[in-house]
Amino acid sequence: MFKFSEISDMCIKCGKCIPGCTIHRVNPDEATSPRGFLDILKGVEEGEIEIDKNFKDTVESCFLCNQCVEVCPNSLPTDFMIENARAKVAEKFGIAWYKRAFFFLLKHRWAYDLVSKLGFYFQTCGFKIEEEKKAIRSRFSLPMLHKGRLLPAFRKTSFLKKYPEKIPAKNPQKRVAIFIGCMANYNYTEVGDALVKILKFLDIDIFIPKKQACCGAPAYFTGDFKTTEELIKRNIEYFETFIDEVDAILVPEATCTAMLKKDYEEYIKYHMDYEWLKRHEKVKAKIFGTTEWxxxxxxxxxRLNKKLNSSVTYHDACHFGKVFNIRKEPRALISKVVEVKEMEDPNVCCGFGGITMQTEKFDLARKEGLIKAEMIKKVDAEYVSAECSACRMQITEHLDKVGDNKIFVHPLEIIAKAIED
Structure with a gap:
């Protein structure tokens, strides 16, 4: 078991983490800077600081964007420290009922399917769809609901129910599995549609594992380690049943990719038996973000030689750019299709921050979202793109708040459009 103090003592207090820190940008307080977090966690371990409401408020204020980890001279896993601190908070204060209900859905696909189906049929009864958003829906299948906030609608049919488990190619050279992610499965199904279209274009055998579970990121980032461990075991065990039969498991979501590769490894290392680390190692080797692979x-x-008369600005999702340095790959592909116009700082976090940030601390998410939206607004482009549904939700909402009509599209949608045309 790791000790907070061991990692905290490795912090040299150089301050390199602070200029780019997301929470420090919107709430400049040393306590919620990365080095401040580390000192506080050490204080808790040594009994100098109590796990009280103030501590809870502090550790839940981090966006977990990984900016500090990326720039730290000692590569300190501050995000992992905070995730473990949140687990201690959850042990003491419990987890809000609505989060527990949501995590139940993540563990039980049948229940999430039911909620999704009911949500599709009843969502327009509870929310007013803005007229200007109807135009977006007709053009890009991006129905957004309005009730003070813009939220993604459920689709009539989820991605996993839309396609057969196996989609064979005529002369396949490769075979891949698709791990779709919850939001792309239920809300942004056009992402999966685009990936299937691209893989068909490349004559690649497609396997869509129907028993895949949520990656567990929402529960993990909230401190619900019981749900996290259950989903880790379930996914690894399921991946093992087909891992030798595929060349890759493709994931069109930055957060899911980071969770399946990086966060599983960190969690298993300190909280599970060594056997699981070895088992994860084998499946991890074949997990890739879509544009990277x-x-x-x-x-x-x-093969992308048709240019569309469009322009896009690209946002680096934190869990691709900061965690894996996946920046070149998506740009290289979409630049063959559309003109890419860079924003001032594509690396700045969009401010989604997870379920707690989107609920109890939305004031912080809003502040960061508006910073990102204003940055995007300055770019003379028709679209904004990122390989992350959480970024899609956050950026779409805040572009609306700053009066920018750019439309969010996943890089796969851009590529698929060129193939389609």
Whole structure:
């Protein structure tokens, strides 16, 4: 078991983490800076600081964007420290009922399917759809609901129910599995549609594992380690049943990719038996973000030779850019299709921050979301893109707040549009 103090003592207090820190940008307080977090966690371990409401408020104020981890000279896992601190908070104060209800859905696909189906049929009864959003829906299948906030609607049919488990290619050179992610499964199904279209274009065998569970990121970032561990075991055990039969497991979501590769490894290392670490190692080797794999392991870039009369600005989702340094790959692919216009700082976090940030601390998410939206608004482009549904939800909402009519599209949607045309 790790000790907070061991990692905290490795912090040299250089301050390199502070200029780019998301929470420090919107709430400049040393206590919620990365080095401040580390000192507080050490104080809790040594009995100098109590796990009280103030401590809870502090550790729940981090966006977990990984900016501090990326720039730290000692590569200190501040995000992992905070996730474990949140688990201690959850042990003492419990988890809000609505979060527990949501995590129940994440663990039980049948229940989430039911809620999704009911949500599709009843969502317009509880929310007013803005007229200007109807135009977006007709053009890009992006229905957004309005009740003070813009939220993604449920689709009539989820991605996992839309397609058969196996979609064979005529002369396949490769076979891949798709791990779709919850939001792309229930809310942004066009992402999965685009990926299927691209893989068909490349003549790649497609396997859609129907028993895949949520990656567990919402529960993990909230401190619900019981749910997290259950989902880790379930996914690894399921991946093992087909891992030798595929060349890759493709994930069109930055957060899911980071959770499946990086966060599983960190969690298992300190909280589970060594056997699980070895089992995870095997499946981790075949897990890839979609544009990374398409760029590195196919000839898609060479085959994209049709330019659309459109322009896009690209946002680096934290769990791709900061965690894996996946920045070049999506740009290389979409630049073959549309003109890419860079914003001032594509690396700045959009401010989604997880379920707690989107509920109890939405004032912080809003502040960061508006900073990002104003940055995007300055760019003369029709679209904004990122490989993350959480970014999609956050950016779409805040572009609306700043009066910018750019439309959010996943990089796969851009590529699929070029293939389609």
């Amino acid at each position: 398409l760029y590195k392991y196919t000839d898609l870039e060479k």
